Amino acid sequence: MKDRWAGFGFLVRLAAFPADSRQVSVRVVVYAEGPADSVGEQSWLPPPGEALEESHLGPAHHLVRRAIAHGTGVPQNAVRFLSPLRLRTGRHPRGSDLLVERSLRRLLTWPGPERRPDLAVVFVDDDGTSGRKQLLESYIEEGISVRVVVAVPAPEFEGWLIADHGAVAKVLEPIPAQPPAIEALQPGQAKQFLAEWISQSRNAVPSEVRSSLANLSSLSVLDGLGAFQAFRRDLLRALTG
Amino acid sequence: MISRAIIRNFRCLASVDVDFEPLTILVGPNASGKSSLISTLRPDIALDGTNAWRNKGSAVIEVISEGRRTPIRSASHAFQLLHLDVEKIRYPNVVQEARRLDETGTNLTNVFATLTREEQNALVAHFTKLVPMYRDVATRPSPQNPGNHRLVFQDRWSPELWYEPTQVSDGSMLMLALLLVEHQPQPVDVIAIEEPERGLHPYLLGKLIESLRDLALGRLGPKTIQVILATHSAELLEFALPHEVRFVSRRESDGTTQVERAPTESADWAKSVREYEGSLGGLWLSGALGGVPGG
Numbered sequence: 001m002k003d004r005w006a007g008f009g010f011l012v013r014l015a016a017f018p019a020d021s022r023q024v025s026v027r028v029v030v031y032a033e034g035p036a037d038s039v040g041e042q043s044w045l046p047p048p049g050e051a052l053e054e055s056h057l058g059p060a061h062h063l064v065r066r067a068i069a070h071g072t073g074v075p076q077n078a079v080r081f082l083s084p085l086r087l088r089t090g091r092h093p094r095g096s097d098l099l100v101e102r103s104l105r106r107l108l109t110w111p112g113p114e115r116r117p118d119l120a121v122v123f124v125d126d127d128g129t130s131g132r133k134q135l136l137e138s139y140i141e142e143g144i145s146v147r148v149v150v151a152v153p154a155p156e157f158e159g160w161l162i163a164d165h166g167a168v169a170k171v172l173e174p175i176p177a178q179p180p181a182i183e184a185l186q187p188g189q190a191k192q193f194l195a196e197w198i199s200q201s202r203n204a205v206p207s208e209v210r211s212s213l214a215n216l217s218s219l220s221v222l223d224g225l226g227a228f229q230a231f232r233r234d235l236l237r238a239l240t241g
Numbered sequence: 242m243i244s245r246a247i248i249r250n251f252r253c254l255a256s257v258d259v260d261f262e263p264l265t266i267l268v269g270p271n272a273s274g275k276s277s278l279i280s281t282l283r284p285d286i287a288l289d290g291t292n293a294w295r296n297k298g299s300a301v302i303e304v305i306s307e308g309r310r311t312p313i314r315s316a317s318h319a320f321q322l323l324h325l326d327v328e329k330i331r332y333p334n335v336v337q338e339a340r341r342l343d344e345t346g347t348n349l350t351n352v353f354a355t356l357t358r359e360e361q362n363a364l365v366a367h368f369t370k371l372v373p374m375y376r377d378v379a380t381r382p383s384p385q386n387p388g389n390h391r392l393v394f395q396d397r398w399s400p401e402l403w404y405e406p407t408q409v410s411d412g413s414m415l416m417l418a419l420l421l422v423e424h425q426p427q428p429v430d431v432i433a434i435e436e437p438e439r440g441l442h443p444y445l446l447g448k449l450i451e452s453l454r455d456l457a458l459g460r461l462g463p464k465t466i467q468v469i470l471a472t473h474s475a476e477l478l479e480f481a482l483p484h485e486v487r488f489v490s491r492r493e494s495d496g497t498t499q500v501e502r503a504p505t506e507s508a509d510w511a512k513s514v515r516e517y518e519g520s521l522g523g524l525w526l527s528g529a530l531g532g533v534p535g536g
Contacts, residue, residue, distance in 0.1 A: 044535060044536060045535055045536065046493050046535040047490065047493070047528055047531075047533050047534060047535045048527065048528025048529065048533065049528060049529075049531070050493045050535070051493070083528075083535070085527045085528050085529055086526065086527055086528050086533075087526075087527065088517060088520060088522075088523030088524070088526055088527055089523075089526060090475075090526035090527075090533070105516055106516055106517060106523075106527060107527075109509075109512070109513050109516045109517075109527075109529065110509065110513070110529050111503070111504050111507055111509050111510050111512075111513035111514070111524065111529055111530065112503075112504025112507040112509065112510070112529075112530075113504075113507060113509075114504070115529060115530075115531070116509075143512060143516075145509050145512075
């Protein structure tokens, strides 16, 4: 199994699992705009650097895990998410903190190898701006030791969650009408669509709906979105570079 | 000086080896094991089942001092713990000789009164330099309680005004008690201080840490006292040197305590410190060094 992943360079790390066999794991930290993207049903996170449990994972984690598995062949259960760093005040970072160069750089700074993840993924909504991805990448161009992927969904992360109407139809009832081209929506519209659909759906729990959509959406359909395609391309490059 | 403690099966310290410096700062969340770690340095500590991890078996603690490995119960160092109580340090004392502060500082007045005039003057000079709204500190008989006395503090600008301990700020009282450590008539080899930052302005905190470091490194004279501090304070860490700090936390997997050092040998250490503009407190609160809770 190790040989199969030999091409993934730095990413392949041996880790002692509770069982006596040794397996491969990829340690990933995810930062996203808000708790709805990055936090699951359980919002009390373990200390930074500790492993997250399945109940901690939000839709952003699910998409990252599926994209890594699909792009590299690493099994999904070998993708392990770690609790992210906080700001220097101890506060959890908010979306606006990710847009500040100093904060972003600090959130991607681990002083020792033991606590450093193999990969960090930063999700920041495009919000109708242009060049946000390039700007954030320029912030971390130098002096950051961890591999980083900056993903900028357009116009926002919820657009990715509602882009595959097949998945939407499986998760929500009544089945909502298919929205127009996702990346042509105005900022806030995708968020609004999803919120309305959830409120109209019987017994829908928002965090469960969002996670289900992230897990059920077809990656090939999402590849039709330019920003998602760029995310997948960058992810693969980071993992194999 | 105690350079290392090897701890097995003691409370939450199921298996911990800790290196100590002349000044060591233990930082971590509530209930992470800082106080237990301090207790392991007490030569009179009980090692029976009541102090064993999960109350099973018995604890084993050894310390390495001057190159010799010794069971803690056979160690000969004089140990003092200070967890000062801001109310009790103001109490009048029944007049009697006291050569060392007790754990809560209740006998502060008696210890002050037991100092030589020279030591009192040195202590007051240090205190009034750091807390310059006072000109002098003295003891006076307590009017309501015959046989008792209390500390009084002279106003800097109106020398006729002497303040009662209840009129003096918490920080000033705590500072006096902490500065007194250096002058105690019965000195100790190791002193542990819980939450030394309480009530202190950050400027004063810096001065206190400098003084304690000087004491621990023997810069204040012939008396060298190893100092161990336990804190939750990011402000205090701003005055610490990275090699002095131990990050204490519970393992998520089984609740046992782990003690980590800053990875100062790592290639990324200097870069990380630069990224945080030299703020060890900020780096700690980010969670990148350990010793923080979940939430």
